[in-house]
Amino acid sequence: MSADEGALRRVLPPERVDDFLGACDDYGWLILVASTVLAGTLPLAGLEAGFYMTFVTDLFLFGILALSWDLVGGQTGYPSFGNMAFFGIGAYTTAILVKDFSVGFPVAFVVAGGLAVAFAAFIGVIVFRLRGHYFAIATLGVLLAAQQVSRNLEITGGASGKILLDTPSAEAFYYLFLGVLVAEIALVYYLSGTRFGFVLNAIRDDEQKATAMGFNTTYYKTAAWMLAALFTGLAGAAWSLDNTFVDPQTAYNGAWNVELIAMALLGGSGTVAGPVLGAFGLHSVIVVVDTYATGWQLVLLGTAVIVTVVAFPKGVVGTLREYAAEMAYYERGGMAAANDGGDDPDEDSSPAGGEAG
Amino acid sequence: MSDDVDAAAVDPAGDRAVLRTDGVTKRFGGLTAVDDVDVRVEEGEIIGLIGPNGAGKSTLFNCITGRLDADEGSVSLLGEDVTDWPEYKIARAGLGRMFQETRVFGDMTVRKNLLVAAQEGGARVGRLLGRPDSALQARTDELLAYVDLDGLADVRAGRLSFGQQKLIEFAMALMAEPEVLLMDEPAGGINPSMLENLIEYIRTANEDEQATIFLIEHNMDFVMEIADRIYVLAHGERIAEGPPASIQNDQRVLDAYLGRE
Numbered sequence: 001m002s003a004d005e006g007a008l009r010r011v012l013p014p015e016r017v018d019d020f021l022g023a024c025d026d027y028g029w030l031i032l033v034a035s036t037v038l039a040g041t042l043p044l045a046g047l048e049a050g051f052y053m054t055f056v057t058d059l060f061l062f063g064i065l066a067l068s069w070d071l072v073g074g075q076t077g078y079p080s081f082g083n084m085a086f087f088g089i090g091a092y093t094t095a096i097l098v099k100d101f102s103v104g105f106p107v108a109f110v111v112a113g114g115l116a117v118a119f120a121a122f123i124g125v126i127v128f129r130l131r132g133h134y135f136a137i138a139t140l141g142v143l144l145a146a147q148q149v150s151r152n153l154e155i156t157g158g159a160s161g162k163i164l165l166d167t168p169s170a171e172a173f174y175y176l177f178l179g180v181l182v183a184e185i186a187l188v189y190y191l192s193g194t195r196f197g198f199v200l201n202a203i204r205d206d207e208q209k210a211t212a213m214g215f216n217t218t219y220y221k222t223a224a225w226m227l228a229a230l231f232t233g234l235a236g237a238a239w240s241l242d243n244t245f246v247d248p249q250t251a252y253n254g255a256w257n258v259e260l261i262a263m264a265l266l267g268g269s270g271t272v273a274g275p276v277l278g279a280f281g282l283h284s285v286i287v288v289v290d291t292y293a294t295g296w297q298l299v300l301l302g303t304a305v306i307v308t309v310v311a312f313p314k315g316v317v318g319t320l321r322e323y324a325a326e327m328a329y330y331e332r333g334g335m336a337a338a339n340d341g342g343d344d345p346d347e348d349s350s351p352a353g354g355e356a357g
Numbered sequence: 358m359s360d361d362v363d364a365a366a367v368d369p370a371g372d373r374a375v376l377r378t379d380g381v382t383k384r385f386g387g388l389t390a391v392d393d394v395d396v397r398v399e400e401g402e403i404i405g406l407i408g409p410n411g412a413g414k415s416t417l418f419n420c421i422t423g424r425l426d427a428d429e430g431s432v433s434l435l436g437e438d439v440t441d442w443p444e445y446k447i448a449r450a451g452l453g454r455m456f457q458e459t460r461v462f463g464d465m466t467v468r469k470n471l472l473v474a475a476q477e478g479g480a481r482v483g484r485l486l487g488r489p490d491s492a493l494q495a496r497t498d499e500l501l502a503y504v505d506l507d508g509l510a511d512v513r514a515g516r517l518s519f520g521q522q523k524l525i526e527f528a529m530a531l532m533a534e535p536e537v538l539l540m541d542e543p544a545g546g547i548n549p550s551m552l553e554n555l556i557e558y559i560r561t562a563n564e565d566e567q568a569t570i571f572l573i574e575h576n577m578d579f580v581m582e583i584a585d586r587i588y589v590l591a592h593g594e595r596i597a598e599g600p601p602a603s604i605q606n607d608q609r610v611l612d613a614y615l616g617r618e
Contacts, residue, residue, distance in 0.1 A: 196485045198465070198473035205462035212422060212456075213533060214448035214476055270464065329516045332508040 018324035024273070028189060036182045040175070049170035055287055057170070057242070060177035062279035064235045065256070066263040067184055067272075068228040073261065074269030075188075075197070076224050077204030078128070081257055082139030085123075085146040086116040086229040088251035090236030092150055095162045095246045100155070105168060109237045116233020117226045124222035131207075140254075147252035161247025164240065173242040180238070181276070184231045189272045200224055204270070259286075266308045268317025277316065372436075373399045375569050376452075376537045380430035381420050383413075383593075390416040392593035393430070396571075398537065403563050403570045405584035405601075407577070409614055413593040414573045415457065418539050422454050423447040435536060449476060453535030453568070457542050459522040463515030467506065467525055470514050471497040474529035500528040504558065520551055524558075531562055538562065540572040544579045552576075556583055581605065589613065 024031065039056075047053050065083065073079045093112035097103040103111075127138045150156040191197040199220050202210040207217055240246040260279070267278020285304050289297040312319040376398040383391040391413040398404050406414050419425040421432050423444035431440045439447050448454070462470050472489045475496070489497075501507040504524040509517065514525055523543070530538055543559065544552055556579070562568045574580040580587065581601040589597040589604060591613035597604055604610055 191486075193488050194486050195473065195475075195489065198469050199485075201465050201469070202462045202473050205464050206460055208424075209456070209460040209462070210473075211444050212424070212448055212454045213474055213529075214445050216443070216445045325513065329509070329512050332512060 014324050014327055017320055018328075021321060021324050028272075032182065032185060032189070036178070039178050043171055043174060053170055053174055057174045057177050058287075059280050059283055060174075060181045061235055061239060062260060062263060062283045063181045063276040064177065064184055064231050065260040066267070066275040066279040067181075067188060068231045068235075069260050070264040070269055070275040071188060071200075071228045072221070072224050074264055074271075074275065075192075075204065076200045076221055077207075078131075078221060078225075079136050079261065080139040080225075080228075081136050081254075081261075082123075082127075082141070082143040082146075083228065083232050083260065084252050084254065084257040085139075085143045086120060086232035087236035087239070087253075087256075088143075088146055088150065088248075089116045089119055090233035091240035091246045091251040092156050092162075093233075094237040095164055095240045096155060098241065099162060099164055105241060109234065112237030113230050113234045116229040116236070120226045120229030121222060124225045125218075128218055128221045128225070143252055143254060143257065147248045147254075150252065151248040157247070159248060161245065161251075164244045164246070167241040167244055170242070173238055176238050177235070180231060180234050185272065185276060187227075192272055196220070196223075201270070262305055264315075266305065266312070266315055268312075268315030268319070268321075271315070271317045271321070274315050274317035281316075374433075375400045375435055376421070376433070376571065378417070378421060378430060378432050381417065381427045381432065382429040383416055383420050383425060384428050389593050391420060391427070391590075394590070394593075394595045396588055396595075398569055398571050400569055401563070401567065402585045403559070403583055404572070405580040405587040406571065406573045406590065407575070407580060407587060407604075408590035412590040412613075414590055415541060416593075417590065418454070418541060418573065421447075422452060422539065448533075451536035453530045453533050453538040455526055455530050455538070455540045455543060457545065457573075459519060459526050461514040461517075461522045461525050461529070463513065465514060466511050467501065467514050467517070468497055468510040470525055471500060471529055471532050474532040476533040496532065500531055503561075504528050519546055520548070523547065527558060527562075531566055531568070534566070535568055538568045538570050540570065542573055542575060544574055544576040552579060555579075559583060 039060075042056065043053070047056065065087070068086075069080065069083050090112040093115050094105065094108040097108035097111060098105055123142055127135060127142065130138050151159050156162070191200075199210065199215050199217075202213075202215070203217050203220060211217055236251065240251065243250075259282070263278040263282045264275040265278070266282055267276065268274020282304075286297070286301060289300045293300055308316070314322055374397045376396070378394055378396045381391055381394045381396075382389065394413075394417060396404075396406075396417075406417070408414050416425065420427040423439070423442055423446070427440065431438055433439060434447060434450055434452055437450065439450065442450075462473070465473070472493060475489075475493055497510070498507065501510055504527065506517075506521060506524060506528075509521070514522065517525065523546075527543070530540075540559075544555060547555055559570060559572075560583070563570050572580070572584075581604075584601055586598065586600055587604045588595060589607070589610050591609075596609045596613060597607045599607070
């Protein structure tokens with residue numbers, strides 16, 4: 001325990017943080033509704049189509065992607081490097097349906113989500129036989145394969161992709177991304193308090209034990225993966241038209257896939273608020289750096305990531321939770337009950353965060 | 358341990374065995390880890406399984422729970438042949454298991470560890486997507502109070518000491534209300550004062566919760582005190598079976614433990 005931490009403890013006592021996080025939990029739904037209303041009124045209050053609206057819309061987009069990643073990567077403990085495959089499938093589905101088949105965007109949007117889910121179900125059966133690094137590599141393979149397929153097919157427009165005209169307004173996409181994000185947060189927040197959510201966390205912490213307790217873990221993992229694919233696919237479906245252009249390189253963007261993992265980890269993997277806040281924070285940094293420090297963006301971005309990881313090893317939300325709860329074990333009679341002569345409480349440092357926040 | 362299970366009704370022949378293995382054999386390459394082992398565990402019994410290190414005890418457990426597929430022989434649980442069932446299905450049919458090393462879900466709170474362990478409702482979607490009901494919460498509180506850890510319900514399970522984690526794992530096992538509970542060295546790493554509690558807990562699980570118990574143990578005093586009958590394995594083979602008193606004086610058992618063959 002360093003001197004800095006002593007100072008931190010005086011300025012920001014753990015009990016305070018605990019009270020704050022407890023209030024966030026108690027008023028979770030209220031906070032979600034209030035944030036939604038606030039975000040919903042921004043365009044009415046003068047946020048016009050242009051740089052700033054695109055910026056906020058992108059925050060929503062990355063919030064969706066990071067939270068989807070975390071559903072499997074953080075809550076269930078299966079780090080996927082292939083989530084952008086669902087995004088690409090969603091993006092190409094709407095592009096093809098709207099442009100080549102003159103299907104209305106709402107219908108194409110729903111079909112895109114459905115296709116992403118179906119693809120996830122199919123792939124899930126295969127990749128969930130693997131764990132850890134092997135799972136990560138396999139999912140990366142899925143992403144690269146999907147990218148290659150769309151590069152070579154005629155219907156996807158090959159390497160040059162598709163240009164989309166007559167797309168809905170920027171305001172429409174602002175509200176669409178906001179709606180999808182809010183729906184996803186609400187769903188993940190709700191699930192984190194159900195037995196389904198508990199089983200996902202149990203799989204993350206000890207899958208063998210979960211199996212021995214009677215859970216067919218493949219079923220749960222695939223269900224979570226399909227849910228992640230749904231929201232990622234819907235995000236892709238909206239993105240292609242909003243972007244007015246879709247090609248293999250951007251629709252199946254491996255760099256984005258890494259970014260959204262960083263977002264989830266920095267914000268607090270395994271929590272509800274963490275990945276969303278991480279997405280907001282990291283994307284803001286990226287945009288600021290891109291705008292004002294062109295040429296230095298990777299250096300500054302890398303520095304921001306390193307500083308955050310050192311200061312918040314479990315992500316911002318996860319580390320705050322840990323900090324707030326660190327004395328709880330002793331205060332609640334931990335050592336009094338520890339009349340077993342056992343070892344000290346472990347200080348395990350698994351990357352996944354704590355409870356839902 | 359639901360009341361509707363009547364072992365006598367399970368098997369028309371009047372076999373009261375809730376768990377039995379017939380000729381179970383498991384080989385790893387050239388090594389026969391478990392060799393033609395028959396075990397019968399009757400309803401309400403506490404059965405011990407002892408043997409020197411490497412005797413095949415844990416492997417036998419793994420064959421019973423479905424973690425490993427036996428090469429030969431069969432396993433039946435509550436009168437049903439479960440030999441080829443997947444592990445999760447056997448667990449759901451009423452077989453609980455505690456591992457040798459403590460296995461709790463470290464990043465989840467103690468309360469969630471217990472809530473997730475409840476088997477009630479299985480995978481039915483309604484139950485799965487519902488929040489844990491008050492009955493389940495009450496049961497959680499009751500079990501945590503029982504193992505004296507009620508103050509720690511909202512602490513991350515990974516923070517707890519080894520002994521406390523062991524108790525949590527025990528409470529989790531009871532939460533699932535198993536018909537048969539396999540315990541792999543429950544007394545391992547437990548200090549003497551807590552050992553008394555553990556014996557009490559296991560007896561309660563057996564009598565009040567009506568769980569039949571099959572346990573591996575190295576602590577001889579412990580197993581002799583608690584077990585109704587004991588099976589002894591050595592080099593994968595079952596070399597003795599009987600009540601503690603006869604096992605203690607069995608020459609083959611003494612030889613196996615002292616390394617005389």
